[in-house]
Amino acid sequence: MIQLFAKILKILNSETDPYQISLAVCLAMIIGFTPLMSLHNLAILFLVLILRVNLSTFIISWAIFSGFAYLLDPLFHKAGLALLTANSLEGFWTVLYNIPVFKIERFYNSVVMGSLVVSVLLFLPLFFLSKSMVVRYRMHVLAWVRKTRIMQLIQLSKLYRAYTSLSLPGGGS
């Protein structure tokens, strides 16, 4: 837990582009919220590897969002069921249902549909929110945190040693 916290601090305090961090968070949200064995997650994995997103952030965020997904599954099911059984969308779903790639995607499952729609809707707001939070942290909080007596004490603690060990070459992502 200490190492995880230290790793998050390291990423936030590093020179990594805030966009790379926030994109990693958003992609992790999709893969974390939706059932893992879904076709779109293969595309997400491809994007994570091909785009310059921060991999450490992606892995940590994936674990966190997967945890939330267990709690949110009933909500995803309700949302997915409402969409899939909406009369106005029946024609659209029927067209998709007859296209093999969407059949493999299993969009007709209430949890797949609900979680995918929710995570897609949250994608942009979360992207800008997380980017903004990283920038604000670095601008306002980081300098203040470093100056505090508590931080100086922490620097002597086990946490700080863990943080510095990760900062050494080979200890990071």
Next chain:
Amino acid sequence: MRWLRWKGFIAFIIIAALLMGLWFMLIDTIARSIMEKTATKLVGAEVNISDVDLKLAPLGVTLQGIEVTNPNDPQTNAVQITSLICSLETAQLFLRKVIIDEMSITGMAFGTKRERPGFVTKEHKEKERPPGEKAALMPTLPSFSKEDIGKILESEDLKTLDMIRSIQEETQARKAFWEKRMGEIPDKEDLEQYEKRIEDLKKIDQKDPQSILAATGKIKSLQEDIQKDIRILKDAQTRFNTDYATISEQMKQVKNAPADDLRSLVKKYGPTPQGLGNVSAVLFGEKIGVWVERSLFWYQKINPILDRSREEKKGQKVTKPLRAAGVDIHFREHTPLPDFLVRKATASVNLEQGTVQGNLFNITTDQDILGSPLSFDFSGDKLKGITTLRLQGSMNRVDPKQNIDKLDVSMKGYALHGVDLGAKALPVTLEKGTMNMDLSTNVVNNIISAELKGSVSSAKLTVADTADTSRFSSAVSSAFSGIDSFSLQASLKGTPQEYTMNLKSDLEKVVSGALQQAVADLTKQFEGDLRTALQTKIETPLNSLQSDVSSLDTIEKELTGRKNLADTLLKKAVPTPSQKGGLKLPF
């Protein structure tokens, strides 16, 4: 290209290749585990698969060494299959549909011994029918032991006991009424007051005209009082006699009631010649009953698989996936196909008599989508001890609201040897014979209707010696030894949970003549035993009733005594000079 990481593409290829490699290495084991778990859940007992082999080109799966534990006998396999080979449609698999064009099942055998007992799931144990219930399905010959007679008397509502109970209640009610009434009407003490008044009148001065005049008035008043009491007592006596007569009449009826009870019980339970229709049930009921139970057990196991649970939400078909969260909503397909379909399965079944081969068509959980029912056709011609065997049938769920299942079995020239037919009541053995049999079964919306017609020729029947050396067993033994052919008809109607089975055989006609006299003897014996048991049963309540009725006699005596006393007093109160003990007045 600040945003792209070309090394990531290589990483993706490596990860994908690793995942595929892992899939190749583990898929057989994973598939075997999933298949075993799912099948175990469906059957309710352990299912083992020795080996699973998935092939990509052409796409197919081979299962070897399938063993399905018999949930009712974990030491044996209900079904054992040497190998099961399927070829799958690759394109449909990408559409999440398992479409098997051809399935080949070889080395199918039933009732084989297991190396170790298979486990039975808790759910199955809970659903198992209690043994007592199974036994109740089996018919028995009329039994005449003392225990059985006791049970008959316990289970029947006897008219005699009902009458005794009713009369006793009425007697007690009337007794209570009369005991109360006796306190209200003039009693001995009240009447003795008149005696005192008479004595006082006797003491008057007969020479004093004034006293005589006063006494005349008193005598008149006394006579009126006594007459009033006599009227009350007379009225009570009349009413009491009516009550007593009613109870006496009922007592006469209760004395005839045991005979009526005996007649109806002998008619109902007695070994009448008509009751010998049970001979067929005793001989064949147990064997057929076991097969019916086994067949229904497996029918009920297969049924839920074909009747995949479906519901509709806002007009869309909704199914619950077996292993995932949420529900699947199904939309109209341009070329509809079920999620799982075996177009044709070829199977060879190893029986003791040889191999039976056949085909199954359209095995699917979604017959409504396919539009065709599951059908099967098996036959065997070169079997040991059976000339021909044919088994045809279908399970139709094309219309989800109407389930129509059919099974026809035809077996010719089945050589029978040493088949124990009877239960303890009638230990008959079919030493040899040749059987032809036709079975036709229809199940429409869970209502079964089955007809079996069989005939046995070149038969030799023997009856085992039992401790019972009665005329009945010797008659049965001699009757069966003369039979060389017989026919059997069985019919079954009802639901898998509750059905009735009727068995008829011309054996009844053959043996009934020989059994007529034996039945008469048994009836006599049964009647005698039943009479004794009935008398014992009603003895105590009848004595109690008689005691209650006798208590009414006491009231009757008391009432008569009071009335007689009042009459005597009235006579004494009449001033007749000649009357002895009466009032003596000078006029």
